[in-house]
Amino acid sequence: MELIGVVGAGTMGVGICQIALEAGHEVVVHDVDPGALEAAQVRIRDGLERRAVRLGLDADSIDQWVEGRFQGLREADSMDAVAAEADVVIEAALEDLELKQTIFGRLDGSSGPETILATNTSALSVDAIADATTNPGRVLGLHFFNPAPVMKLVEVVTAPRTRAQLSAAATRLVTNWGKTAVQCADAPGFIVNRVNRPFTLEALRIVDADGASIEQVDRAVVDAGFPMGPFALMDLVGIDVNLAAARSLYERFGREKRFEPSPTQERLVSEERLGRKTGAGFYRYGADDRPIEPSEEFAPRTAAGSLSDEEVVDRIVLGVINEAYYALGEKVASGDDIDLALRLGAGHPRGPFERAEDIGGPQVVRERLLRLSAKLGPRFAPAPALRAEA
Template sequence: MERVGIVGAGTMGRGIAYVAITHGAQATLYDVASGALENAVAQIEAWLQEATARGRLDETEARRARERLQPSTTLEDLVGTEVIIEAAPEDMALKQEIFRQLDAICPPGTILASNTSSLSITALGAVTRRPERVAGMHFFNPAPIMRLVEVVRGLATSEETVRALVDLARRWGKTPVVVKDTPGFIVNRVARPFYLEALRLIGEGIADPPTVDRLVRALGFRMGPFELMDLIGLDVNLAVSESIYHAFFEEPRFRPHPIQRQMVQAGRLGRKTGKGWYDYE
């Protein structure tokens, strides 16, 4: 797979594009918003400059990586790629519509993968005529650094598709794990108590976010739950929390905390808005 398409130029989409072009793939990065594409290209350029400054890439490698990136606001430019990785917001209706459109314009052999962190791969595949060629390929933020990739097998996903994505992840320097299509897969299923118990602590006035983060880091974690929510985005964290809660038929232990919604309603989404649990301005 030397030609890949990426749908969505947000935090995850641009990170995946960077991984692809720095490992020899031609990457077409699509977004409906030209401004998002411009920001993504600027961020990728900054990453390449940093990698060059630190000796991870030489000037020639960085230049060739830049040449392998093609930003586009035309979905049809993804036709001809061998795998397309969707990295749109965590909204099932939006993702299903994207998969319908991709299914209509792409050859039958194109693999359609989703970077969803919690939504059903089976439900995404069901709106296409190629459910056997639909799978999850879930990267973690920041995608250029985090090595883990969850390759998610939907109910109809073929073994050939799973193998192809596992091989692709390995060629990109990642550590793939094959998982079943269950709510939250592995990481986000395990991470729910990490976030929700921390939210309950502050919601009940037992501690504040810096205290919880400091205690968690003292236990050996690289980041505390509130630092991590700010990095990922509080809107993304809330969407995943709600998705897993509903997928488990409103199991009480997965219930999101009202303070999550309050923060999102206030526009305090974390690093990307300059303010979340902490102030980055």
């Protein structure tokens, strides 16, 4: 069984260590911050205990199972030590290209030629990270979702120089860990972070233009079968985190208008109103983390919004479907994998192509997008692949 190395013991690194330990691997982990390593030990053990309870083990077996798995975990005091030992290294350090390049340069120099080097980056180019190595063929992206032990999806990112057998081996590995792998190209935002971008961006545009209140948008979206509305979601993940992803996509798409971040979000972040973690974002939160009410400026205006619930959901859903066609046309992933990724990674009740079929197929989608773009501008202009298919 492969020895798994993890670099970075923060939110994602801890989750990845836990998953690998659960599957019975030996895991060696390194973090520059000794405090993070100490906290990681506690969090990994807690995570294993929760898993054991969910597996329905009795009290004695729980201890035995947790101890058995936890014994597989070791700390390394350098990433060279991780690289020297591991068969597969998964990097989950901070989202910073220069830092990741430094890490991959070191991993490359300290590991054997067969070691698989994976990055958990959300938004950076895997190929740019691989530039720091002498052998970019053994570098790929393994994009886990947060919380990693719970979320089923992993985007397996094959960069232009990644060896095909490497992606196949990494796919087998995460499949053995109980994950569902989707294959994608090394394109900005991969599948979910890109195709789901209109879910929050369009919601912000609706509210910015007084089309509806944040509560109406969230309620309409939940009524349409989504697990959470876009504003509650942004508050949950952090408005700063969502904005960073939006900014990064906007830049990587050459400031393409349809990815332009919302000034409202920029302002909230500059005022450090980041969502639940600061007690206020779009909503205000009580001591138990429950939303009390919309923050004052987002309270329904005296004049009711001009959009019906149906129009709100339509704009958001058609935006997502259109982005899915862009991604398909750019060969980021197959239609089936895009559907699967949006269901598992973003909790959508139906994938975008499934939904396109539900509403009458590509021809109908294209006509509805044309009507929206005539009214609202080029962000709704049908994607090239949609024009071709329709």
